[in-house]
Amino acid sequence: MRTNSTFAKYPTLPRLPIPDLRKTLDRYLKSLQPFLLDDALQGESSYDAAYNIRVQWAEKFENGLGKLCQERLQALDRASPHNWLDDNFWMKKAYHEWRAPLLVNSNWWLAFHNDDNVPKEVLQGHSMQVKAGFTPWQIRRASWLVFRLLDFKERLDRQELYKDTTRTGVWLRENTAKMFNVGRIPQLHCDTLSSVPPPTDPDARTLFIMLHDWCYAVDVYDEHQTCLGVMEIEKRIRAVVEDVEMRLGRGEKAVPVGVLSSDDRDIWAKNLQYLLSLSPTNQSTLRTILNSLMGLSLDHYTHTDLPPPFSPSSQPVPPLSTQLELDAHLHNTRSSPNAHNRWFDKAFTLIIESNTRAGAMGEHSPCDALVPSIVAEYALVQGIDEQAFLHSDPGVSYDEEEEIPGWKRLDWVVDDIIEQECAKAEERAKVIIQDSDDSVLWFTEYGADWIKGVAKFSPDAYIQMVLQLAWFKTRGEFTATYETALTRMFNKGRTETIRTLTADSRAFVLGMVDPSKSTADRSKLLHRALQTHTSLTREASVGKGIDRHLLGLRLMLRPEDGERCELFEDELFERSQRWKLSTSGLSAGHLFRGTGYSPLIFI
DSSP states (O other): OOOOOOOOOOOOOOOOOOOOHHHHHHHHHHHHHHHHHHHHHTTSSOHHHHHHHHHHHHHHHHHTHHHHHHHHHHHHHHTSSSOTTTTTTHIIIIIITOOSOSTTTTOEEEEEOOOTTSOHHHHTTOOSOOBTTBOHHHHHHHHHHHHHHHHHHHHHHTTSSSOTTSHHHHHHHHHHGGGSSOBEEOOSSSOEEOOOOOTTSGGGGEEEEEETTEEEEEEOBOTTSOBOOHHHHHHHHHHHHHHHHHHHHTTOOOOOGGGGGGSOHHHHHHHHHHHHHHOHHHHHHHHHHHHSSOEEEEOSSOOOOOOTTOOTTTOOOOOTTSHHHHHHHHHHHHHTTTSOSOOTTBSOEEEEOTTOOEEEEEOSSSSOTHHHHHHHHHHHSSOOOGGGSSOSSTTSOOOTTSOOOSEEEOOOOOOHHHHHHHHHHHHHHHHHHHTOOOOOOOOOSOOHHHHHHTSOOOHHHHHHHHHHHHHHHHHSSOOOEEEEEEOTTSTTOOEEEEEOOOHHHHHHHHHHTOTTOOHHHHHHHHHHHHHHHHHHHHHHHTTOOSHHHHHHHHHHOOGGGTOOOHHHHSHHHHHTTOOSEEOOOSOOOTTEEEEEOOOSSOO
């Protein structure tokens, strides 16, 4: 593990701008048009009258409190080391003040395609060798993926990938660093992130592993901060599996402390505070988990969605690549069946099932989910290399007399209260898991190549219009729609909202369901809607979006001094941000079976 020293000169990213107040207000008013048109159609109000009221509120704000709030925001920006948004608001308001469980509600997930080098009978759940529910190929794939992820990190640090001579290289290196050696810490009312440890910290060299709800740490770097070879990583993971098998053979059972991290953040904060008070051992264990490079959850089963009486370890694997098998993979990657064997606060966790099905899940606040998807793609692009291992068969034993160093147990000291809290947290987690679903539709008629090459449309804008039409045809109404634009061209830039529902996208949808409209009419409506969406995407990406600016302006108000604004108290202000349809994607890569995270609003 190398630290960055002296690199060649690289471009500095510009500062995230504060948009012009008048332009933000004009764009906001325009974004309200589809809602007001719908209200008028329903006979709730006159469009002109309702729109003119908002125009008056906007003008009043611009000439009064808005001007003052803009000046306060500018002063805050001048006092901020990087920018007004990331340094002051974003982490708290978007993530850490939110008290809902990370489970389903916040964490992103990636489901990987299977490795072609794994025998098909293993993928189908038939493995001759099983220890504590784990299979040799499962351990091998876990070792290979860990090695590949660390190889990406090393190459990025050495500038062999995405050199710092490009803005993309600067952005990616900075953000990739945020997904390693970090975890979220629950605190009452507002969480925080752990500090990244120095490379010399022994915990910073470790991989955090969960098996049967037990926690372990495995060294994957040596004392000179040099990454271990993949075969050595495999040996150490196998040693941990042997230890788990021995513990199970003695009748031991882990208290599933990790399930507490799936709970309401304030409840988890209180339970963690109590847990740490029980013993210094717990403090040390938590410190290692937070400082470790990343997590690895080895599941002793291959999940299916078959009903009882099947148990996780005895369920037959559905035929590969069927919808049932794919959905089961997605569900396990997202949450596991019962939130066990996971630490939801870790920024990046690999998840490997017994048949080698693999994926990743992570806490969202350190970096946007596109970053881990880029790193994961690198890990997946090359399948298991048999030449990297002493034996091509992962079931062949190494020297059984050899004592494998470089791993340790991370045990918790618990009492009856913690055990009871784990049971309660599990019940709450099951409710969340059972009340949500995730699936992938593989559409094979055509794709991005046809949309871009033949139709000459922006694939993103086109799909956004498809989603608008699908929502309306299945719901009979329109809704505020969220899409993410990355502001990565700016220093410490994160995201901005693209408001997909516009007057033009609404007109296109209504034209598609109107039998009197000709194909030519519909084509014109589609073109106009696509142009509008493309324009909004461009504005959001270059720092001219409205939602982050409106957030900043609203936070500059001082209600304790009697400051208030009709524009922000308007029910339409809240309704226009009630994102029932959240359409952001993690990656368009061909190496994922599915990707996702929760909708922002449950319906």
